[in-house]
Amino acid sequence: MYDIRTRHRALALVNQGRSLNSVSKETGISRYAIRSWQARIEPAYPTGAPCWGCATDQQQPRASAAYVYLFGLYLGDGCISKQKSGTYALRIACADAWPGLIVACREAIRAVRPENRVCIVQKQGCVMVTSTSKHWPCLFPQHGSGKKHERAIALQPWQQELVDAHPWELLRGLIHSDGCRVTNWTSRLVNGVPKRYEYPRYFFTNKSADIRQIYTDTLDTVGVEWKQPNAFNISVARKASVALMDTHIGPKH
CATH class of the missing domain: 1.10.10 (Arc Repressor Mutant, subunit A)
Structure with missing residues (x-):
């Protein structure tokens, strides 16, 4: 056809x-x-070809934007665990409330590792988008024992190059995992009468100082103004910055 x-x-x-x-x-x-x-x-990866994450020449993948998005999801809501077979399972938690996120996550995994199956495991209130490969630890070298906020998280030079090339994909992945777009409101007296004002705002919440630093460094790169109102939250509330985030990210769906 x-x-x-x-x-x-x-x-x-x-x-x-x-x-x-x-x-x-x-x-x-x-x-x-x-x-x-x-x-x-x-196919993005010929059968039997070495993984670009562990290749000695560190060649960039064709689906580099999809990788950066998936990396953002992994930093927020992902984990890697070793299986009895010796392979590794990548699991990304996605809330049932956001079916578009589940689709985007599955497609990103397929783009990065088209040779590997992607399955959905239903949990209470969420699904685990799961794929098994021996190469997940080299694609995500931040993998390690324990919780992410209890260990150092730093980008490898080749990862930083990809993030520099696709900063909005990293921000989108981080917001889709550990962030949200909300509508805040406040009231002011106008001629003695209280008037309600509403305004959109982006929040990103993560216990890892390293992951928050990766997020804010990338916000700085794309010109988004941010503030840290408390220990674990990063807020974007300036009108121009919210508009920029809306253009490239928008609310989850």
Whole structure:
């Protein structure tokens, strides 16, 4: 039904880090068709190829934007655990209230490791988006025993290069995991009469000082003003900064 040029164009958009859903909407091609072309025409990782995360030349992945987004999700709500088989399971917790987040998480994992299956494990109030691979620890070297806020979290040089190239994808992943967009309100007296004012605001909450630092450093990079109102929260409330966040992130769905 589609010629090879059309198929390669769709795959090129996916390889830029775009989600299957967005490419499908732009091209009018179903996600199922695009996913099948990924496997048959242009897989991101040829079968048996070494993982770019542990390759000696540290070559950047084609789906670098998808990786940075997934990295943000991992820092917020992800964990990696070793299996009896010797492989590792990546698990990202996604609330049932945000079905769009679950879809985006699954598509990011597929883009980063298309050779590995992605499954959904239902929990109370959330799902664990799960994929098993021997390469998750080298793709996410921040993996370690214990809770993230109890150990040092620092970016590897190759990760920093990817974040520098796709800062909004990291911010989107962090907000989608440990952040939210809310509407605050306050009241003021106008001619002696109290008047209610509402304004949108972004919050990011994480116990790890290192992860908060990664978040605020990236906010600085893209020109977003922020404040830290308490020990674990980062707030973005300035009108121009909220508008910038809305343009690139927006509320979860």
